[in-house]
Amino acid sequence: MSSSTVSIPSTHYLNNGTTLKSWLLTKDHKRIGLLYLAAVTFFFMLGGAFAVAIRLELVTPAGDLLSDANYNKAFTLHGVIMVFFFLIPAIPSVLGNFLIPLMIGAKDLAFPKLNLLSFYIYFVGSLFTMYAMVSGGLDTGWTFYTPFSTVASTTAVVPAALGIFINGFSGILTGLNFIVTIHRMRAPGMTWFRLPLFVWSHYATSLIQVLGTPVLAITIVLVAAERIFGFGLFNPAVGGDPVLFQHLFWFYSHPAVYIMILPAMGIVSELIAAFSRKQVFGYGFVAFASIGIAVIGFLVWGHHMFVSGESVYAALVFSFLSFLVAIPSAVKVFNWTATMYKGSLSWEIPMLYAVGFIGLFAIGGLTGLFLASIGLDVHLTDTYFIIAHFHYVMVGGTIMAYLGGLHFWWPKITGRMYNRTLGKFSAALVFVGFNLTFFPQFVLGYLGMPRRYHAYPDEFQVLNVLSSAGASVLAVGYLLPLFYFALSLKYGEIAGDNPWGAVGLEWNTTSPPPTENFPVTPVVTWDAYEYPTPVEGHVV
Amino acid sequence: MSNGAAVAHDPHHNPNLAHHFESMEQQTEASILGMWVFLVTEILFFGGALMAYMVYRSQYPDAFALASSHIAILPGAINTAVLILSSLTMALAVHAAQTGERTKIMFFIVITMILGAAFLGIKAYEYYEKYEEHFIPGMGLQFIFPEPEYQQNAQIFFSIYFVLTGLHALHMIIGLGIMTWMFIWVKNGTITSEYFAPIEISGLYWHFVDIVWIFLFPLLYLIGRHVHHV
Numbered sequence: 151m152s153s154s155t156v157s158i159p160s161t162h163y164l165n166n167g168t169t170l171k172s173w174l175l176t177k178d179h180k181r182i183g184l185l186y187l188a189a190v191t192f193f194f195m196l197g198g199a200f201a202v203a204i205r206l207e208l209v210t211p212a213g214d215l216l217s218d219a220n221y222n223k224a225f226t227l228h229g230v231i232m233v234f235f236f237l238i239p240a241i242p243s244v245l246g247n248f249l250i251p252l253m254i255g256a257k258d259l260a261f262p263k264l265n266l267l268s269f270y271i272y273f274v275g276s277l278f279t280m281y282a283m284v285s286g287g288l289d290t291g292w293t294f295y296t297p298f299s300t301v302a303s304t305t306a307v308v309p310a311a312l313g314i315f316i317n318g319f320s321g322i323l324t325g326l327n328f329i330v331t332i333h334r335m336r337a338p339g340m341t342w343f344r345l346p347l348f349v350w351s352h353y354a355t356s357l358i359q360v361l362g363t364p365v366l367a368i369t370i371v372l373v374a375a376e377r378i379f380g381f382g383l384f385n386p387a388v389g390g391d392p393v394l395f396q397h398l399f400w401f402y403s404h405p406a407v408y409i410m411i412l413p414a415m416g417i418v419s420e421l422i423a424a425f426s427r428k429q430v431f432g433y434g435f436v437a438f439a440s441i442g443i444a445v446i447g448f449l450v451w452g453h454h455m456f457v458s459g460e461s462v463y464a465a466l467v468f469s470f471l472s473f474l475v476a477i478p479s480a481v482k483v484f485n486w487t488a489t490m491y492k493g494s495l496s497w498e499i500p501m502l503y504a505v506g507f508i509g510l511f512a513i514g515g516l517t518g519l520f521l522a523s524i525g526l527d528v529h530l531t532d533t534y535f536i537i538a539h540f541h542y543v544m545v546g547g548t549i550m551a552y553l554g555g556l557h558f559w560w561p562k563i564t565g566r567m568y569n570r571t572l573g574k575f576s577a578a579l580v581f582v583g584f585n586l587t588f589f590p591q592f593v594l595g596y597l598g599m600p601r602r603y604h605a606y607p608d609e610f611q612v613l614n615v616l617s618s619a620g621a622s623v624l625a626v627g628y629l630l631p632l633f634y635f636a637l638s639l640k641y642g643e644i645a646g647d648n649p650w651g652a653v654g655l656e657w658n659t660t661s662p663p664p665t666e667n668f669p670v671t672p673v674v675t676w677d678a679y680e681y682p683t684p685v686e687g688h689v690v
Numbered sequence: 691m692s693n694g695a696a697v698a699h700d701p702h703h704n705p706n707l708a709h710h711f712e713s714m715e716q717q718t719e720a721s722i723l724g725m726w727v728f729l730v731t732e733i734l735f736f737g738g739a740l741m742a743y744m745v746y747r748s749q750y751p752d753a754f755a756l757a758s759s760h761i762a763i764l765p766g767a768i769n770t771a772v773l774i775l776s777s778l779t780m781a782l783a784v785h786a787a788q789t790g791e792r793t794k795i796m797f798f799i800v801i802t803m804i805l806g807a808a809f810l811g812i813k814a815y816e817y818y819e820k821y822e823e824h825f826i827p828g829m830g831l832q833f834i835f836p837e838p839e840y841q842q843n844a845q846i847f848f849s850i851y852f853v854l855t856g857l858h859a860l861h862m863i864i865g866l867g868i869m870t871w872m873f874i875w876v877k878n879g880t881i882t883s884e885y886f887a888p889i890e891i892s893g894l895y896w897h898f899v900d901i902v903w904i905f906l907f908p909l910l911y912l913i914g915r916h917v918h919h920v
Contacts, residue, residue, distance in 0.1 A: 257710035260720045326727045334720040335710075364731045368738030372853060380828030381849035383742065388827075388842040394745050398738055666709070 156646040158565045162662040177262035178665055183248035184563070185269050190244060191632070193235040193276065198625065200228035205587075205618040213605035221604035222289035223305065229292030234314050235276050237548055238406060241413035242324055242359075243272070245555050246352045248563060250328060252656035252663060253346050255337025255672040260330040268323040275317030282310035291602065293403070296384035296395040300376040308377055315370040318363045321409070325359030328352055337655070339674035346654055346678050347436050351416030354440035358405045358412075358447065366402035369395065393459050400451035408447040410544055412440055414507065414551030415482055421504035421554055422486045424652040426493025429679040432485045439478035439485075446475040456527045465524050472522035479515050483508060498650065499573040503554025506581045510546030514539060517592065532602075535595025538588045546584055553580065553631065560635065561645030565661045568638035572630060579627030586620025653680055706885040718887040725891035729898045736857070736902055743850050743909060746843075753843035755914030760836070761851075762819065766911045769812050773900045776805035784893040787876075790883030795876045802896065803869045806862055813859055820848070827852075851910055858906060861899045868892050 163180045167173075173181060203224045207215045216224060247265065251258050259265050282288050286306040290299040299307050332345070332353050373395070375381045382388035384395045423430045430436055452460055452468030460468075486508055495501070517539040521527050530536060561567050590613040595601075599610050606614065648657040653676075659668050704714055711717040747754045783798035820826055824834035827845040835844040872892050875881050881889060 260710075261724060262708075262710065264724075322728075322731050326724055326731070329727050330720050330724045333723060334716060360727055360731050361734055364735035365738040368735050371857070372739065372742065375828075375849065375853055380830070381852065382827055382842075382845045383849050383853070388845045389746075389750060390846060391745065391749070394742060398741065401738075671712075 156644050158644055158662075159660040159664070161664060162565070162660060163665045164564075164662050166665045175266070177258070177266055179247050179251050179259050179262065179265060180563075180663065180665075182265050182269055183244050183246075186239065186243040186247060186272070189269075189272065189276070190236050190240045193231050194240075194628075197228055197231035197236055198628070200224045200231070201621065202625070204228060205621040207604050208606070208614045209618050211606050211608050211611050211614075213603075216604055218604050219289065220287075222291075222602070223287035225602060226288045226291050227283055230279060230288065230310060230314070232544075233292055233406070234317055235272075235279065237410045237544055238321060239272060239317075239324075241417065241548065241552050241555065242328070242352060242355055242409075243268075243320075245417065245552070245559065246328065246355075246413060247324070249559065249656055250331060250349060250352060251335065252562075252659065252667055253349050253654060254332065254335060254340050255655050255668065255674060256331065256335035257666045257668075257671075259327045260335055261327050264323055265327055268320045268327070271323070272317055272320035275313045275315070275320065277313070278309050278316060279313030282306035282313065285309070293399060294370075294373060295399075296373065296376070296392045297386060297390075300373055300384055308374055311370045311374055315367055315374075318367045318370075321359045322363045325356035325363075328356040329360065332356075337672050337674055340655075341674075343434070343437075344674055344677050345437075346416075347419035347430060347433070347440075348413075348416035350437040351412045351419070351440045354444040355409050355412045357441075357444050358409050361448070362402040362405040362409075365398060366406075369398040369402070372398075393455065396455050396458055397451070400454045401448075404451040404454060405444075405447045407540070407543065408443055410548045411511075412443060414548045415440065417551040417555040417558075418486060418504045418507050419482075420652075420654070421500045421558055422489050423679045423681070424558070424650055424654075425496050425498055425501035425504070426490045427496075427681045428489055428493040429677070429681060430485065431488035431491075432481075433678065435481050436485050439481045442478035443475060446471060446478070450475055453522055453527070456524050457531050469522050469524050473519065476515060476519055476522075479511075483512055483515075499570060499577055500554045500558035500650075502574065502577040502581075503550050503557065506577070507547060507550040507554065510542055510550060510584065514542030514546055517542065530595060532600055533595035534591040534599045534601055537601050538591035538595060541588045541591070546588070550580070550584075553577075556631070556635075558650070559656075560638070561649045562656055562661050562663070564639060564642070565645055566638045566642030567645040567649060568631075568642055569634045572634045576627050576630035576634075579623055579630070581627075583620050583623030583625075583627050587617050587624050588620070590614070590616045590620075654678070704884055706880070706882075714884055718890075721887045721891055722894070725894045729894065732861075732898060732902075736854070736905075739850065739854050739857070740905070740909070743854070746846050746850065747913075750840075750843040750846065751914070752917075753840040754847050755917045756837060756840055757835070757844040757847035757851075758911065758913060759915040759917075760823070760825070761911050762816075763911055763915075765812050765816050765819075766907055769809050770903065770907050772805050772809050772812070773903050776802050776809070777897055777900045779805065780893050780896045784886075784890050787881060787886035787889040788883070790886075792876055792879075792881075795881070795889065796873060799869050799873050799876070803866055803873075806866050806869070810859060810862055810866075813855065820852075854906055854910065858899065858902055861902070865896050865899055868895065 163178055167176075173185065176182060203216060204221070207213070207221055207224070213221065247259070286304075288307065288310045289305045290303050290307060294307070294311065332349060336345075372383045376383045376385060382390050384390045384392050386392065419430055419436060450468060450472045452464055453472045456465050517535070521530060521536065521539060557568070557573060594610055594613050597610070599606055645661055647659070647661050650657075655672055655674070656663075658672065707714055707717060711720070779798045779801045783795050783802060786794035786798060821831070824832055825848050827833045827848045833841070833845055833848070835841045869892065872881070872889055875888060
């Protein structure tokens with residue numbers, strides 16, 4: 151697609167310093183993004199290894215591969231690692247870090263040193279949690295419910311929780327950095343309503359990081375105080391209330407789901423526009439839907455506790471609000487679809503992921519409505535239906551978009567294009583493997599198979615075998631990109647500055663970009679997604 | 691900090707201007723906004739523990755009022771005064787920074803630090819009192835409440851007391867660290883009348899920690915103590 155500029159510039163952020171120190175002590179947002187890329191990829195593999203253990207165990211009805219205690223540890227560590235060390239940081243810390251300054255025409259984030267500090271906080275936090283992993287494991291579930299986590303569990307609760315506490319500050323500081331950057335670092339002419347929707351969705355995400363994460367932090371402090379010092383805070387023996395823990399935990403951990411999905415939605419907006427060659431339909435609606443999801447997302451946590459002993463009145467309100475959050479989500483889905491309508495579509499790999507995202511997120515979102523209905527939720531609580539639902543959102547949503555984003559911006563990040571045949575093959579494997587893994591789990595859950603058990607009745611075996619088979623396909627689909635991305639670094643064809651013919655400031659600089667992003671600070675005189683005006687016309 | 695070729699030939703270039711900012715004004719605004727966003731995070735952090743306090747206070751109003759009445763009011767009241775005074779000296783330090791009076795900044799920072807240390811000393815004395823009175827609800831110590839019928843629920847009060855005041859004290863200690871850092875920066879000339887944002891945002895942090903105490907004092911010491919006169 152690119153015609154003229156197909157060479158790698160002589161100096162860019164990747165060759166500006168090649169020592170290990172120049173990477174580990176870098177303050178360049180692009181390099182920090184790549185440090186995160188390496189780290190979250192490692193944790194994705196580690197969390198994935200626990201998923202392999204879970205799916206292998208569930209091939210047979212008997213609990214034969216893992217003991218019940220080890221199974222508890224496997225699903226707990228799968229959840230803790232995937233949620234806190236992969237899903238929450240993945241898109242903001244890798245792609246957000248790399249792209250936000252480029253997209254708004256800035257030289258860097260507002261606080262480059264703080265950005266590097268965030269990375270090392272993440273690193274130290276992960277060390278604590280990995281220490282917990284090798285020193286007795288963790289069997290509380292990723293939710294750390296009291297009083298089991300405070301007085302009963304004999305596993306390494308404190309180091310694991312401490313790791314999550316520390317890691318939380320990485321998210322808070324990244325969110326803070328993004329908020330200040332988006333407020334104060336925009337290039338001349340880059341008004342709020344010219345911002346790419348990727349930036350809007352990261353702004354909404356950052357609000358949740360800054361407002362929600364500290365509540366998880368204090369909750370962990372309370373749990374640790376109870377476990378280390380023996381303070382009575384959630385312990386029913388002195389009148390403490392375990393349900394209060396659940397309120398505090400979900401006040402963060404439900405919005406955390408939106409920390410995962412909002413940046414994914416931002417990516418999808420970029421991809422759909424770029425490969426439909428059209429302005430995003432209803433830009434303002436999509437932008438404010440992000441803020442709407444962030445705000446309403448803070449008011450729905452009680453739907454995790456319909457069976458935990460909250461009042462019927464509270465349950466009704468939370469149920470209503472949970473239905474309400476579907477509205478901005480649906481606005482986005484409809485607007486993406488409307489963007490594609492009469493667009494000039496091209497089925498490049500990122501677009502395959504984006505369209506896959508829309509389908510899977512729609513299923514994940516709609517099954518969320520089942521669970522927001524109090525009566526049905528009582529039947530489905532703690533079954534595989536829940537597992538399937540949130541994997542459709544987190545894996546089918548977040549990871550699909552993350553992979554789509556990586557495939558879209560990879561030529562910008564590295565200057566080189568990957569093998570597109572393998573890319574299409576792997577996208578197909580991910581889509582098929584994902585559905586084969588998780589769709590049977592909806593049925594299993596509806597039939598009553600509970601989560602978090604290593605054994606199950608014989609009649610559930612066929613569906614479980616299907617699910618494990620799907621997981622194998624999915625694993626291949628996830629491993630392939632590692633392989634061809636790595637190969638592309640050396641053998642990939644030179645991508646050029648704008649291989650997709652996309653608009654957006656990040657495509658107006660070289661691939662890879664120079665350390666300060668733009669030779670001259672750009673002056674923006676156009677709206678986001680001004681297709682189909684010729685791309686060259688935009689270069690400042 | 692600055693490696694930008696673009697700004698190198700600007701004769702008015704301030705050495706404290708980081709390469710990715712266009713002007714000192716933009717840099718100052720960014721750091722002040724950053725601190726405000728951080729303080730919002732802090733509010734939510736203490737907010738979680740205050741939520742636990744509110745829930746238990748409404749569940750066990752008698753135990754909480756009674757437990758409150760067992761805390762001596764004088765050290766807490768003195769500490770409140772000490773912190774309010776330290777906020778004043780902090781504000782004077784920020785003012786001096788804006789006008790560029792170096793000795794004055796250092797003087798007020800030192801006074802602020804002395805007041806902060808005095809607060810922590812009095813707080814330590816209070817903790818020792820709690821230890822003497824067997825009001826520590828854990829750590830292998832025996833918790834003994836004078837009114838046995840509230841023995842259990844009073845433990846919740848004191849657990850929250852120690853979590854809240856402990857976290858507040860930790861913030862004070864961090865504040866003293868920041869003040870030391872700022873003192874060094876004023877002394878070695880990093881802080882100038884163009885580059886005083888570090889003093890200003892340190893001041894914001896200090897005032898915030900004071901305000902947290904302004905909430906903790908009534909919540910933990912005052913509310914309901916008239917119900918059970920000491």
